[in-house]
Amino acid sequence: MGKTVKITVLVDNEAPENLAKEHGFSAWIETDEYRILFDTGQLGALLTNAEKLGVDLSTADKLVFSHGHYDHTGQLPAFLEKNSKAHIYCCPQLRIGRYSCKIGTAPRFIGMPEASIKALASISAGRIHETSCPRYLTTKVGMTGPVPRDVPLEDTGGPFFLDDHRGVDDLIEDDQSMWFETDNGLLILLGCCHAGLVNTVEYIRRISGIQKIHGIIGGMHLVNADEKRLNYTFEHLKAWNPDFLSPCHCTGQSATACMLEAIGSDIVKPGHAGLVIEA
Ligand SMILES: [Zn+2]
Ligand SMILES: [Zn+2]
Known part of the structure; x- marks a missing residue:
């Protein structure tokens, strides 16, 4: 059977010398039916790397947002300048105001940047699809919508709040992932x-x-997971018996090193901009 999906990492915290790197994430997906951009990264790496990797963003049929943090939504205006047809998929809480409030440092706004919110408001409502439940884009391509939080050990992974004074937790309910059903x-x-x-x-x-x-x-x-959570996660990763794991972006260098040690370099292949996966 042939390969049905190709994923190219466009933006990541790591990159080889010929590509740009930044704190952010974006991936380009090609299936039999669609070209899909998944997140946009934060700064200029999206456009730079797309060009260097031969990815034509104007051909994207769809843009899927994993969640509303600035490092995933920052380049929406640049994308929309190149692409006037893509339908956008996100969870309803994408645009809410949100902050990182680390004790001892000034609170930081980490929501969708103003320019991206404006850009989103400028396109027709018919092109924006809010997903409150799992949904398939094709018979083999799905996105989760909001994910139930069943595991007590798994918090959102940071000092995330809906205000700048540690008043109301941001559960980042808009966080979603995609899956591809391959052979x-x-x-x-x-x-x-x-x-x-x-x-x-x-x-x-x-x-x-x-x-x-x-x-x-x-x-x-x-990146902020304690040993208990790391071990819990690694036990599950081992039990799932995957063919490969490519931790990227916010996995954290030390957590990635622990994963390599726990699961081995045959399976764990840390990700970076320019990485291509076909399945
Ligand atoms: Zn985030
Ligand atoms: Zn992120």
Whole structure:
């Protein structure tokens, strides 16, 4: 059977010398039916790397947002300048105001930038699809919508609040991931995975009815995870027995090193801009 999906990482915190890197994430997806942009990154890496990697953003049929953080939504205006046809898929809470409030440092606005909110408001409502539940784009391409948070150990992974004074927790309910049903099992694409890796993967297995995990790529947001959560996550990763794991973006260098040690370099292939996966 032939390959049915090709994923190219466009933006990541890591990149080889010939590509731009930044704190952010974006991936380009090609299937039999569609070209899909998943997130836009934060700054200029999207346009630079798309050009260098031969990706024509004007041909995207769809843009899927994993969640509303600035490092995933920042280049929406640049994308819309190149593309006037793509339909946009996101969870309803994409545009809400949100902050990172680390104790001892000034609160930081980390929501969708003003320019991106404006750009989104400028396109016809018929092109924007808010997803409050799982949904298929084709018979083999799905997106989760909001992910139930069943695992007590898996919090959102940071000091995230809906205000700038640590008043109301931001549960980042808009966090969603995508999956692709391939001949080798599920290929799962994560943005930041604030819903938690175990919550997300188990939910996708449940929705799709497919148990075999072919591979997982994207931000796993383990950057602030303690040892207990890391071990819990690694036990699940091992039990799923994937063919590969490509932690990217916000997984965190030390969590990635621990994952390499726990699961091995045969399976764990840390991601970077320019990485191509076909399945
Ligand atoms: Zn995030
Ligand atoms: Zn992120």
